[in-house]
Amino acid sequence: MDRVVHPIEVESYRRLRARLDTSHFPPLTRAVVERVIHSAADLDYATDLVMDEGDLEKAHLALHSGAPVVTDVEMVAAGITRRETVCRLRDAKSGPGLTRSAHAIRLAYEQVGPGALWVIGNAPTALEELLTLDAAPALVIGLPVGFVGAVESKAALRESGLPAVSNVSEKGGSAVASAALNALLYHPLTQKTEPQKNESHKTEEKS
16 A cells, blocks of 8 residues: 655664564564564564464455454554454443453454454453454454453464464553554555465564
């Protein structure tokens, strides 16, 4: 997509790359890693994020082909400025054994159906609920933050085998989740027609 990059962002990326060599990452993995680090000013994400280039290629194509984008909270949606998103948190209600965030995920799935990109940066219970649905996602960006449930929900996402971007620590949040989606949104389409499946990527294993 056409996008004017502000000089401050250009300088930020220059400094990031001066402090961290990202050239060994595949293209979309590099885009996600760099934009997440840029959003948080946290170089540790280079060894904390887990993703697969082949999954990103397929998700990138789906995103640019118009697949719906669902967020768990409005703060994540606010960070995705160049694409309409679905967030049903305002319509959701908590109940016995069901958080408001989890109910919002149910409502969103009823609206968009399979094939969406899900961006979860706040509530581990939202990610846990998504994993109970037959959502057949194009991608799950699962980066909820917190000391309770965040690590466990992200581990469950990786164990599910769904195409995903996650991280292994308690870190995460709305800004980094939206940044991961924006990395795919801003990255140009290529002529590649058959995405290549690579091994799951945990960055510390290749640094």
